[in-house]
Amino acid sequence: HAGMDPESRQLALEHFQTQPRPVLVATMAFGMGVDRPDVGLVLHLDLPASAEGYLQESGRAGRDGEPARCLVLFDAGDRTSLGWAIRGAAVPQEQQRMELAQRQLRRMEAVAEGEGCREQALLLAVGELTPPCGRCDNCQTSAEQLDWSEQVGRLLEAVAERNGRDLRTLAVELAGDGRDGRDGQRWGWLARRLVQEELIGESDDGAQRLYLRSPGRRYLRQPWPLHWAA
Structure with a gap:
């Protein structure tokens, strides 16, 4: 995370890149440009801030072509706390940027709570039209309406x-x-x-x-x- 000293961050990175089957717990401050191909699980402990961010973060799983899982643990309170955090960090000159961030967060919440294909919903949120993937939890189960x-x-x-x-x-x-x-x-x-x-x-x-x-x-x-x- 961003508050770690450089030596500790480098040690964590080396461990993740060189050890067999490592587990890394990190914030968004980690991961940009890091490419370990055999990551088998990307787990989000709260709601990602946007569909674009989630696609990038979850996309670090399964780069070796082997099956991998992506899991988001979602709670409705996530968006409330994230929404207030976005509001608190904004300045008057960034009103439009704050409103866009709130809309992106709402789209990500709709993906998390939606009944349809997760992949289809994620890609639709970034402007791509695709058929249902057949692999996600919603595609493989049918809940009673x-x-x-x-x-x-x-x-x-x-x-x-x-x-x-x-x-x-x-x-x-x-x-x-x-x-x-x-x-x-x-x-x-x-x-x-x-x-x-x-x-x-x-x-x-x-x-x-x-x-x-x-x-x-x-x-x-x-x-x-x-x-x-x-």
């Missing part, structure tokens, strides 16, 4: 009542109303899904404030079935 229409209606109505309410507060309020026992995490997932489906909008400042969009207003007037796995 449920109809979320009733919950979507309730969530959209809650957003419509007060535009600009933040996602976390909204999820807690919906979970606490006692109607169907859904917890805050499930409502938070549904809100993020509706952002991805463009029924609601989300602010690009890291605060995750929600706004009803035109498709969301149309849905409230004339609902249609929405089937997703969760």
Whole structure:
């Protein structure tokens, strides 16, 4: 990591490059230009900041042509903390750059929570169209889809009542109303899904404030079935 002294960093690099089956724990400060072909696993302990970054980092696995695995351990709180970190590091002159970073982070979250092919979603996020890969976890499994229409209606109505309410507060309020026992995490997932489906909008400042969009207003007037796995 960036806080290590040069001697310790060099020692870690030499160990990674020369020892059989090494395990290296590092931040993004490590890895640029480092090429060990037989890496068999790239493990992210939280959400990568962008699809571009994840493609580069995960691409260090399997360069020898042998099977390799890439795994992201994702928690919904990752984007909240990363979003606030991006906001805290920005200066007024970099407003557009901060907003772009927030949108990139939201796209990466959509990949992590999505039901479709991971590779297809990652490449679509960087502007490439490809067929499903057939190798990722989503391609090899099929989760049961449920109809979320009733919950979507309730969530959209809650957003419509007060535009600009933040996602976390909204999820807690919906979970606490006692109607169907859904917890805050499930409502938070549904809100993020509706952002991805463009029924609601989300602010690009890291605060995750929600706004009803035109498709969301149309849905409230004339609902249609929405089937997703969760």
